[in-house]
Amino acid sequence: MQLSSAQMEFDTWHDVVREYIDRGWTDGLPIIPPTPDMVAACLEAAGRNPSEVLGTEPTKGRVITAEKAAVNAVMAGCKPEYFKIVATAVEAMCEPEFNLHAVTASTQGAAMLSIVNGPIAGEVGLNSSVSVFGPGNTANATIGRALRLIVINATGSVSGEIDKATQGHPGKYTWCIAEAEDVSPWGSLQADRGFSPEDSTVSLFAGLSSIQVDNHAFQEPEEILVSFRDAMFAGGAGLNQGEVVVVLCPEHIGNLKRAGWSKGRVKQFLYETAQRPIADWRAAGRLVPDSVGQPEDPLHAVESPDSISVVVAGGLAGAFSCLIPLWGGGSGSRSVTKLIE
Amino acid sequence: MVTVLDPTVEPLPVDAAIADRPGSLAGARLGLLANGKRNSEEMLTAVHDVLADRYEFGTVVERNKFNASRPCPEEIIDELVDLCDVVITSSGD
Numbered sequence: 001m002q003l004s005s006a007q008m009e010f011d012t013w014h015d016v017v018r019e020y021i022d023r024g025w026t027d028g029l030p031i032i033p034p035t036p037d038m039v040a041a042c043l044e045a046a047g048r049n050p051s052e053v054l055g056t057e058p059t060k061g062r063v064i065t066a067e068k069a070a071v072n073a074v075m076a077g078c079k080p081e082y083f084k085i086v087a088t089a090v091e092a093m094c095e096p097e098f099n100l101h102a103v104t105a106s107t108q109g110a111a112m113l114s115i116v117n118g119p120i121a122g123e124v125g126l127n128s129s130v131s132v133f134g135p136g137n138t139a140n141a142t143i144g145r146a147l148r149l150i151v152i153n154a155t156g157s158v159s160g161e162i163d164k165a166t167q168g169h170p171g172k173y174t175w176c177i178a179e180a181e182d183v184s185p186w187g188s189l190q191a192d193r194g195f196s197p198e199d200s201t202v203s204l205f206a207g208l209s210s211i212q213v214d215n216h217a218f219q220e221p222e223e224i225l226v227s228f229r230d231a232m233f234a235g236g237a238g239l240n241q242g243e244v245v246v247v248l249c250p251e252h253i254g255n256l257k258r259a260g261w262s263k264g265r266v267k268q269f270l271y272e273t274a275q276r277p278i279a280d281w282r283a284a285g286r287l288v289p290d291s292v293g294q295p296e297d298p299l300h301a302v303e304s305p306d307s308i309s310v311v312v313a314g315g316l317a318g319a320f321s322c323l324i325p326l327w328g329g330g331s332g333s334r335s336v337t338k339l340i341e
Numbered sequence: 342m343v344t345v346l347d348p349t350v351e352p353l354p355v356d357a358a359i360a361d362r363p364g365s366l367a368g369a370r371l372g373l374l375a376n377g378k379r380n381s382e383e384m385l386t387a388v389h390d391v392l393a394d395r396y397e398f399g400t401v402v403e404r405n406k407f408n409a410s411r412p413c414p415e416e417i418i419d420e421l422v423d424l425c426d427v428v429i430t431s432s433g434d
Contacts, residue, residue: 005346016345025348033345059412062350071348102410154350287379332410 001040003050003067020075024158027148027173031075038080042070045080046087054087055094057155059101064090064154069146072153076146076174081124082139084340085202086146089114092204092336093147099333103206104157109165110327112147113207113245114176115311117190118200120340121178128178130315133210133322144174169209177313183250184312186263192309193337200340205245205309206327208236213321219255225269228323232274232301236325238286241302243330246270249314249321267305274301302330309335363426366396372425374417377407381433388429400424 010016016033020026032038043050043066050067057064066087073086093100093112103110116126127137135141157163165172181188181197190201211234215227228246235244246266248256256266278288279295292299302308307330314320327333363369373389375381382405389401402424406413409432421428 003346005348007344007346010343010345013343016343020348033343034348035343035345039346061353061355063353064350067346068348068350071346075348099410106410149348153348156350156352328410 001043001050003036003039005039005067005071007036025149025153026075027145027152029173031149032077034071034074038074039067039070041080042073042078042083043067046084048083048087054090057094057100058096060155062155064094064150068154069150072149073142073146076149077138077142078146079124079138079142082143082146085114085116085120085124085143086150088338088340089143089147089202089204090150092202092338093151095336097334098204098206098336099328100151100155101157103327103333104151104155105162105164106327107164107166108208108327109168109172110206110208110333111169111171111175112144112151113171113205113324114144114147115189115203115205116143116176116178116201117181117188117203118195118340119198120200126176126178128180128183128313132177132180132313132315133175140176140178141174144171144176147176148172148174171207171209175207180250180312180314183253185253185257186310186312189309189311190337192263195337195339201337202340203335203337205243205324205335206333207245207324208327210247210322210324211235213323214319215252216319219258221256221259221261221266222269224252224255225266226273228270228321229274229301231323232270233276233284235323236327237329238284239281239288239299239301241307241325241330243307243309243326243335244302245309245311245324245326247314247322247324248310248312249318250312250316251319252321253312263310264305266310267308270308271300271302271305275299366392366398366427368397368399369426370400370424371398371402372421372428373401373403374413374421374428374430375403375405376409376430376432377405378409378433381405381409381431384431384433385429388431399426
């Protein structure tokens with residue numbers, strides 16, 4: 001396979017790791033040295049040509065080829081079979097509506113959350129269960145990390161340089177999960193986005209730090225979901241958000257299922273209850289222009305029920321879910337779902 | 342010996358040059374471009390007022406791109422190029 005990236009030679013793997021860290025080509029952690037054979041294996045596994053353009057970073061105009069994405073995927077520790085997911089996620093991040101430059105430069109400090117659906121998640125061993133956002137699974141850890149390394153090396157969004165995040169959050173190292181489709185009583189995320197359950201997809205969200213939603217006290221849907229309502233008040237821009245992600249744990253979803261609630265009803269309930277007067281938003285430190293309404297007028301946390309993406313993930317034990325607000329009030333960047341072919 | 346590949350992508354070269362600087366602001370056609378963040382227009386107004394104490398501008402054109410996270414729309418750029426000798430931008434917050 002003909003590769004075009006500049007080649008460098010070192011005496012040992014250790015020398016490669018040291019040099020790549022010193023050049024600012026990593027996330028601060030050691031990397032796997034990207035040898036031509038390993039890069040070629042990724043490209044072959046995904047059926048991608050090295051020169052194939054996965055996307056162009058819309059603001060800076062940097063072209064991301066399959067080869068450059070594969071070099072970074074190897075560095076992140078990806079196995080070749082993961083690269084199909086990485087390459088498709090790069091295509092998603094370069095869609096104009098994702099607003100990649102702003103997402104990876106802004107003081108608000110978003111990360112890129114990948115949610116994988118369909119057969120490929122099981123084929124590559126992605127975790128959707130216990131410690132779903134935690135360490136220990138190579139696919140979750142390295143696919144998410146590959147996207148961050150691509151942002152650093154292919155778009156130049158380096159912390160302290162283009163990336164001016166005030167705090168950022170740990171999801172900027174890596175943030176990739178599969179949805180627990182086997183646990184969900186509802187259609188999964190890819191079905192919500194118009195794909196078939198047999199399709200494999202990756203959905204990319206510009207996620208801010210997640211908010212844990214802990215409700216062990218109740219079993220009835222209305223009593224459980226009140227905790228999600230409160231999280232919606234706290235997250236991100238707080239009011240009138242274009243998109244948020246709710247990640248329901250199996251215990252919470254079990255109670256919703258037992259009560260016969262649909263996903264649509266959950267979203268409608270959250271939309272309707274997550275509202276409060278403009279005066280209360282202001283008292284909570286939110287900026288609400290006078291043009292929006294009178295102080296006593298109600299204002300919702302999200303624009304509509306469909307602003308809420310609901311997915312299922314996590315271990316069977318524990319009533320711990322989470323809410324993930326998105327960058328730019330949930331409307332500055334729109335999530336993108338792509339078919340993995 | 343280990344052979345490895347460069348992971349970086351260089352920016353595409355852009356064929357552009359810095360515009361000529363005006364010798365004086367006296368009589369200049371001034372553009373004020375706000376980036377859409379809160380207080381960006383107020384900032385520009387304050388800068389304009391300070392400059393206006395020293396210079397008499399030919400015209401003043403005020404525009405707001407209304408989205409701080411995306412590049413300025415081409416039509417606003419083109420308009421400012423046509424109508425202005427000098428443009429001041431601001432980033433409020």
